[in-house]
Amino acid sequence: xxxxxxxxxxxxxxxxxxxxxxxxxxxxxxxxxxxxxxxxxxxxxxxxxxxxxxxxxxxxxxxxxxxxxxxxxxxxxxxxxxxxxxxxxxxxxxxxxxxxxxxxxxxxxxxxxxxxxxxxxxxxxxxxxxxxxxxxxxxxxxxxxxxxxxxxxxxxxxxxxxxxxxxxxxxxxxxxxxxxxxxxxxxxxxxxxxxxxxxxxxxxxxxxxxxxxxxxxxxxxxxxxxxxxxxxxxxxxxxxxxxxxxxxxxxxxxxxxxxxxxxxxxxxxxxxxxxxxxxxxxxxxxxxxxxxxxxxxxxxxxxxx
Numbered sequence: 347x348x349x350x351x352x353x354x355x356x357x358x359x360x361x362x363x364x365x366x367x368x369x370x371x372x373x374x375x376x377x378x379x380x381x382x383x384x385x386x387x388x389x390x391x392x393x394x395x396x397x398x399x400x401x402x403x404x405x406x407x408x409x410x411x412x413x414x415x416x417x418x419x420x421x422x423x424x425x426x427x428x429x430x431x432x433x434x435x436x437x438x439x440x441x442x443x444x445x446x447x448x449x450x451x452x453x454x455x456x457x458x459x460x461x462x463x464x465x466x467x468x469x470x471x472x473x474x475x476x477x478x479x480x481x482x483x484x485x486x487x488x489x490x491x492x493x494x495x496x497x498x499x500x501x502x503x504x505x506x507x508x509x510x511x512x513x514x515x516x517x518x519x520x521x522x523x524x525x526x527x528x529x530x531x532x533x534x535x536x537x538x539x540x541x542x543x544x545x546x547x548x549x550x551x552x553x554x555x556x557x558x559x560x561x562x563x564x565x566x567x568x569x570x571x572x573x574x575x576x577x578x579x580x581x582x583x584x585x586x587x588x589x590x591x592x593x594x595x596x597x598x599x600x601x602x603x604x605x606x607x608x609x610x611x612x613x614x615x616x617x618x619x620x621x622x623x624x625x626x627x628x629x630x631x632x633x634x635x636x637x638x639x640x641x642x643x644x645x646x647x648x649x650x651x
Contacts, residue, residue: 354412379460413437422476432642470544487616563636
């Protein structure tokens with residue numbers, strides 16, 4: 347049975363047509379690697395509909411070409427169905443594809459899919475919204491919100507908009523007042539940034555892959571313990587230069603299977619899942635869904651998962 351390949355036509359690599367990328371060239375590359383594929387190029391707002399139709403057809407696998415946001419949409423629909431997800435890294439950062447061990451060049455990724463094995467990995471969710479990498483509250487989510495506003499109103503590209511938005515968020519440096527519950531433990535935090543990750547970020551920010559494991563069945567909560575601008579810059583510097591992210595002095599790392607976060611200020615706060623804003627309200631309940639997603643990925647190397 348065929349692979350169904352769904353390409354987000356506005357994803358970074360697809361939109362730029364780098365390395366002669368086109369649906370026709372992609373189809374030829376799959377064929378050259380011995381894969382029968384049904385390639386569909388669709389608009390971002392049609393991804394969900396196309397994936398739903400693909401799942402109903404029960405193909406050998408559904409391959410998604412796009413960035414982490416596109417992958418998140420597909421993973422939410424494929425988790426629990428038994429239909430494997432393959433990833434062509436055509437987005438800007440492609441964190442999930444990198445953590446799966448997929449090559450960054452699309453031709454090499456097609457070749458890797460031809461040799462891939464099926465694995466079961468975890469997904470996480472917040473108030474029913476699935477994410478594959480992480481969910482952010484505070485500064486990063488504010489920057490994503492402002493980025494999208496700049497793109498809408500000023501026509502900025504994604505990177506320029508994000509740089510401007512990040513600078514604005516840094517200048518105002520708002521802190522959240524949160525009540526955090528991990529198991530039986532409850533604590534309060536004043537922080538500008540919280541990240542809940544699907545499995546542990548054990549690498550360095552500039553590493554190709556930042557998670558050694560995608561199947562340990564654990565959420566990881568990262569809380570930034572900084573209050574002033576200099577402390578934020580110091581934390582960023584340590585995250586870039588230390589061997590592991592969670593070695594940074596001003597970062598608290600905790601693990602659980604379920605986490606609840608309440609915003610004590612009572613007002614809505616922006617929340618970003620895999621780099622995209624989602625519509626959720628406090629309290630936020632995070633859960634891990636162990637082994638819920640089947641994926642096509644290169645064989646696991648020793649010491650990885």
